[in-house]
Amino acid sequence: MAQLTRRTTDLLKPFxxxxxxxxxxxxxxxxxxxxxxxxxxxxxxIDPPSRSVETTPQELMNFFRxxxxxxxxxxAADSLYKAKLIRGFCHLYDGQxxxxxxxxAAITKKDCIITAYRDHCIFLxxxxxxxxxxxxxxxxxxxxxxxxxxxxxxxxxxxGFYGGHGIVGAQIPLGCGLAFAQKYSKDENVTFxxxxxxxxxxxxxxEALNMAALWDLPAILVCENNHYGMGTAEWRAAKSPAYYKRxxxxxxxxxxxxxxxxxxxxxxxxxxxxxxxGPIILEMDTYRYHGHSMSDPGSTYRTxxxxxxxxxxxxxxERIRKLVLSxxxxxxxxxxxxxxxxxxxxxEAIAQAKESPMPDPSELFTNVHVKGFGVEAFGADRxxxxxxxx
Amino acid sequence: MAAVTRGLGATAALSSANSKKFQFTxxxxxxxxxxxxxxxxxxxxxxxSLNRHNNRTRQLVxxxxxxxxxxxxxxxxxxPGHELLLFEAxxxxxxxEMDRDPHVCVMGEDVGHYGGSYKVTKGxxxxxxxxxxxxxxxxxxSFTGMAIGAAMTGLRPVVxxxxxxxxxxxxxxxxxxxxxLHYTSGGQFKIPVVxxxxxxxxxxxxxxxxxxxxxxxxxxxxxxxxxxxTPYNAKGLMKAAIRSDNPVILFEHVLLYNLKERxxxxxxxxxxxxxxxxxxxxxVTILTYSRMRYHVMQAAKTLVNKGYDPEVIDIxxxxxxxxxxxxxxxxxxxxxIIVEECMRTGGxxxxxxxxxxxNFHDYLDAPIVCLSSQDVPTPYAASLEEWTVVQPAQIxxxxxxxxx
Numbered sequence: 001m002a003q004l005t006r007r008t009t010d011l012l013k014p015f016x017x018x019x020x021x022x023x024x025x026x027x028x029x030x031x032x033x034x035x036x037x038x039x040x041x042x043x044x045x046i047d048p049p050s051r052s053v054e055t056t057p058q059e060l061m062n063f064f065r066x067x068x069x070x071x072x073x074x075x076a077a078d079s080l081y082k083a084k085l086i087r088g089f090c091h092l093y094d095g096q097x098x099x100x101x102x103x104x105a106a107i108t109k110k111d112c113i114i115t116a117y118r119d120h121c122i123f124l125x126x127x128x129x130x131x132x133x134x135x136x137x138x139x140x141x142x143x144x145x146x147x148x149x150x151x152x153x154x155x156x157x158x159x160g161f162y163g164g165h166g167i168v169g170a171q172i173p174l175g176c177g178l179a180f181a182q183k184y185s186k187d188e189n190v191t192f193x194x195x196x197x198x199x200x201x202x203x204x205x206x207e208a209l210n211m212a213a214l215w216d217l218p219a220i221l222v223c224e225n226n227h228y229g230m231g232t233a234e235w236r237a238a239k240s241p242a243y244y245k246r247x248x249x250x251x252x253x254x255x256x257x258x259x260x261x262x263x264x265x266x267x268x269x270x271x272x273x274x275x276x277x278g279p280i281i282l283e284m285d286t287y288r289y290h291g292h293s294m295s296d297p298g299s300t301y302r303t304x305x306x307x308x309x310x311x312x313x314x315x316x317x318e319r320i321r322k323l324v325l326s327x328x329x330x331x332x333x334x335x336x337x338x339x340x341x342x343x344x345x346x347x348e349a350i351a352q353a354k355e356s357p358m359p360d361p362s363e364l365f366t367n368v369h370v371k372g373f374g375v376e377a378f379g380a381d382r383x384x385x386x387x388x389x390x
Numbered sequence: 391m392a393a394v395t396r397g398l399g400a401t402a403a404l405s406s407a408n409s410k411k412f413q414f415t416x417x418x419x420x421x422x423x424x425x426x427x428x429x430x431x432x433x434x435x436x437x438x439s440l441n442r443h444n445n446r447t448r449q450l451v452x453x454x455x456x457x458x459x460x461x462x463x464x465x466x467x468x469x470p471g472h473e474l475l476l477f478e479a480x481x482x483x484x485x486x487e488m489d490r491d492p493h494v495c496v497m498g499e500d501v502g503h504y505g506g507s508y509k510v511t512k513g514x515x516x517x518x519x520x521x522x523x524x525x526x527x528x529x530x531x532s533f534t535g536m537a538i539g540a541a542m543t544g545l546r547p548v549v550x551x552x553x554x555x556x557x558x559x560x561x562x563x564x565x566x567x568x569x570x571l572h573y574t575s576g577g578q579f580k581i582p583v584v585x586x587x588x589x590x591x592x593x594x595x596x597x598x599x600x601x602x603x604x605x606x607x608x609x610x611x612x613x614x615x616x617x618x619x620t621p622y623n624a625k626g627l628m629k630a631a632i633r634s635d636n637p638v639i640l641f642e643h644v645l646l647y648n649l650k651e652r653x654x655x656x657x658x659x660x661x662x663x664x665x666x667x668x669x670x671x672x673x674v675t676i677l678t679y680s681r682m683r684y685h686v687m688q689a690a691k692t693l694v695n696k697g698y699d700p701e702v703i704d705i706x707x708x709x710x711x712x713x714x715x716x717x718x719x720x721x722x723x724x725x726x727i728i729v730e731e732c733m734r735t736g737g738x739x740x741x742x743x744x745x746x747x748x749n750f751h752d753y754l755d756a757p758i759v760c761l762s763s764q765d766v767p768t769p770y771a772a773s774l775e776e777w778t779v780v781q782p783a784q785i786x787x788x789x790x791x792x793x794x
Contacts (some may be wrong), residue, residue, distance in 0.1 A: 153575065164574075166566070170535060170563060173533070173535025173539065181542075184495065184545060207533075208529075210529070211533065370580045371635055
């Protein structure tokens, strides 16, 4: 971490450089800072939490670094896709990073997260490495799913990340199942089942919500509302775009998803609620800068002015940058250094991932079943790729 | 008992002296084969001790819905065992597994307080509690998804579809999540879920409640499918399915729930991928599963009286096929008839035909005959419904035609 100093006066600025060897490490201090969220929370059948969020300098810097890493990774994935190293579907999360880092700050690795296909950054937040991420995107052996899953199927079982699902809405019953298992084994953890504003109109969401409420499962349904379901704006798809109210008998909370501290407060609040009272719906008001996926330019259904407007006014990284600067935790230059460092890290990971080999052809038949039966499987021409299902 | 039957068949055969019925081809000749076929089996063992798979299933239950106890001698050789109906056998298997492993739980509509629509989980809610025997709302897609999510963390749920046809609503979860998650996660998650329920043509239940879903599910990679047909194999397959780490779909049949049989007292688990030799024979291999087994056995009685010697195999494992047992049988008899209740188009029979043709083409003397249900929605009228499924008379006719 960059060493930081407390700026005294402008007069001492030239001296501060000379005093670099004696800088105080203020970022490791745990003196709490209170931050106000940008907007108040709105609640449905529940009292919203307060706008003041406790945080530490360490956490602020971590937020900045993690979000910069995620942003850099997604932009690198964009270039890799255009260079045809990533194929198929690639759904990018830049603009929505605050949801991931805010959530991680409020929970432990024993809590489960399950999400849909926009999962690269959430995987990183759960402890995945950049190498695993890029290798999986490029279909290499070192990927988190051994190259067999792809962009939409990132999983990390040991830190409670359950994916990574391609079919819209199908992960919500799975998430309620995770919550059911948590209730069954009575370990005081919760499940965050994330979905988008497009998936909010799926029937299985309401079926799963009904069951979660019926049995008081510790499930938190998080709607990442980026206002567009691929090309359809939310007002064209939903009669009632107040997704946090859709639960009816289930309480809901709406937070500004571009503000990492609002997300953190909402998730902390939701976790306490879910452990005591059962499910709750969170709506994170967020925005994605890229299109739905790499094949979508993202500008046919919204104006470039809108995108750049959000980038100027609501960008999550900029908000943290301003907070860091206003609390004198780092200088502009130091933040830029962090971003350069992050860029280097991403480039190294890409280089390493490019060297990772493709999976062996015999891997076609592994992991179909947990325990196989010696059944033979043939390739299309029945000559090659013949293997005994292990 | 089978030895007695065999003897009869052989006597009848000798007396009719129709050499055409016994096609002893020299091609891939069976070792140890002599002119006398009374007591010597093709692999040289005496007939009576042939059944290397299990010794239990020698009684020939000919009626599809047997209500009186089987008059055959007790099939157990060690202890007397106890008699029960098929749904009680399923219940016993499920109960033993739930006692053994606290991670096993049941989910389904009306499985708890109601006791199960076919009484398979009767008494469980009182014994295990409401969370472990979960009464779900009518939301197949979601509760199947929930079971899969719970399985990802280590629970072993048993999902009951009140009727297999309702599981069509859960097809997305079964296909994409249940079947594929182990693969797409690179082996990180296993889904040890059991999906079970009654299917098949019942007594005038109407088109939507008489569906056979084996054909729809069979292409899903990653799942296993088994079909039970007797109380003995129902209990054994239920236990094996719960203990398996793969997702297993256990197909039961609505009309077989009241079959009575004597099963052993001691604990037993059957092999999920194994087929069952119901009646060994020499002339033709009849492959069947679930309720059609009983129609085939009824037809076999007629065939034996006419002098044929069919070998009847209950394939039990619908995915993957037990090509070892089936192959050995084909190599012996060189003729195959498949009798199934599944639809003709794209059914289990169609896949099995393709499989046998690919693997054992050289051993076949005649094209495989596949008798399956008609490609129609099951009508309500009793006479029409009867002709939707394969009847014993049709099986007899097919065997006669094949063995000419």
